[in-house]
Amino acid sequence: MHKKAKVVPQPKVNPQQHAKMAEDMKQRLKVEELAENIDELEDVVEDVFPLLMITVIISSLILVIFLIRMYIRYSVNNPSKNRMDGRTVLITGGTSGLGKATAVELAKRNARVIITGRDLVKAEAIARNIRKKTGNQQVNAVHLDLGSLRNIRDFADDFSKSEKFLHVLINNAAYMGPKSVTDDGLERTLAVNYLGHFYLTHLLTDKLKKNAPSRIINVISDTYVRGKIDFDDLALNKGYSVYGAYTRSKLAQVMFMLECHRRLFSSCVWSFGVHPGACNTELLRNYPGMMGNILRVISRVMFKSPEDGCQTIVYCAVSDGLREFSGKIFSNCKALKPSDKVKDKDVAKKLWNVSAQLCGFKDETPPEEAAAPAPSTEEKKEQ
Numbered sequence: 001m002h003k004k005a006k007v008v009p010q011p012k013v014n015p016q017q018h019a020k021m022a023e024d025m026k027q028r029l030k031v032e033e034l035a036e037n038i039d040e041l042e043d044v045v046e047d048v049f050p051l052l053m054i055t056v057i058i059s060s061l062i063l064v065i066f067l068i069r070m071y072i073r074y075s076v077n078n079p080s081k082n083r084m085d086g087r088t089v090l091i092t093g094g095t096s097g098l099g100k101a102t103a104v105e106l107a108k109r110n111a112r113v114i115i116t117g118r119d120l121v122k123a124e125a126i127a128r129n130i131r132k133k134t135g136n137q138q139v140n141a142v143h144l145d146l147g148s149l150r151n152i153r154d155f156a157d158d159f160s161k162s163e164k165f166l167h168v169l170i171n172n173a174a175y176m177g178p179k180s181v182t183d184d185g186l187e188r189t190l191a192v193n194y195l196g197h198f199y200l201t202h203l204l205t206d207k208l209k210k211n212a213p214s215r216i217i218n219v220i221s222d223t224y225v226r227g228k229i230d231f232d233d234l235a236l237n238k239g240y241s242v243y244g245a246y247t248r249s250k251l252a253q254v255m256f257m258l259e260c261h262r263r264l265f266s267s268c269v270w271s272f273g274v275h276p277g278a279c280n281t282e283l284l285r286n287y288p289g290m291m292g293n294i295l296r297v298i299s300r301v302m303f304k305s306p307e308d309g310c311q312t313i314v315y316c317a318v319s320d321g322l323r324e325f326s327g328k329i330f331s332n333c334k335a336l337k338p339s340d341k342v343k344d345k346d347v348a349k350k351l352w353n354v355s356a357q358l359c360g361f362k363d364e365t366p367p368e369e370a371a372a373p374a375p376s377t378e379e380k381k382e383q
């Protein structure tokens, strides 16, 4: 027989309770949905957060680089608008970077500009370009390899005969790179950056004296304070580093600048050192290894342009009133005192004598102390 199902009596729910339960259920569903959304949001944030952080870091870096660049750029202010009509300027290493930019600036001020280059075809093309750009037809190029003493001698000989004037000599060319020796058997960095300029200046001193008041501008670097000169190891056989060789050559250049000041100031030939600051030029092209790659990237991103970098060189070439600053180093168109490191006159004299020997001449000029003679009428005009 079919058993009759037992009917379980349902608890009686009143309509109010029912509505409340329905409301509770809805709330619970909403909370669950919200929790799910929060979980999803957390997943998204977890995915996006590293990207966000990278974006923030990169943007901050770009901003910092931009601000540093702006600071570097606008900290150079050449106040002199002087023209150079009738003045002759010789710039070594005028085929790239600061030498080329200086040549353009001085050509714009109507100087007669002679740039030198190791590669005459390249140098002539650059001179042609500058003539076209500035409209100044007195821009010429001449071959000069500062790594060859014989070439320097021949160049100075020709220059003295062919050029009537020399008012400003800018010793600018430089080498920075792996160890190598010149045809004369000398360590290349010292030979090109310092010794070649030492010899060139020596050979052109008479011309500078005849055209006094005249100027010798040595483009140095503030890294000279890290340089060390060991007279027993000029070939750097005890150990070579690109930076060590470079800073040594710049130290020698600063000592040379000071010695020129001591010897030539009384003849109204004024000597200056210019630190152009860090500039994006070709100087690092031969810097080897990973360090070279890093430095070249930093140079492209952070350093000032050659056009900005050359302003202090131009200032020292054209500005009035620099007589009293002979023997000083300029940076951002302001005179700085050379470091104590270069103040030892005996070391400077020794360097001069050793250099004269290496160049094959006997130094017969006794160093004159730089007493300040009363300015000549022409000098007064210049001041």
Ligand SMILES: NC(=O)c1ccc[n+]([C@@H]2O[C@H](COP(=O)([O-])OP(=O)(O)OC[C@H]3O[C@@H](n4cnc5c(N)ncnc54)[C@H](OP(=O)(O)O)[C@@H]3O)[C@@H](O)[C@H]2O)c1
Residues within 6 Å of the ligand: 092, 093, 094, 095, 096, 097, 098, 099, 116, 117, 118, 119, 144, 145, 146, 147, 171, 172, 173, 174, 175, 192, 219, 220, 221, 222, 275, 276, 277, 278, 279, 280, 281, 282, 283, 284, 303
């Ligand atoms: N750039 C910087 O951040 C910086 C900072 C402080 C000081 N400086 C100084 O600024 C000066 C100019 O350098 P830069 O930065 O304009 O470098 P750059 O672009 O490399 O120019 C160097 C010039 O020197 C010439 N040169 C190299 N070896 C030579 C040799 N054996 N004989 C004749 N010329 C030679 C080069 O001619 P080629 O075209 O034939 O190679 C080039 O014209 C240097 O004295 C350097 O020490 C530069």
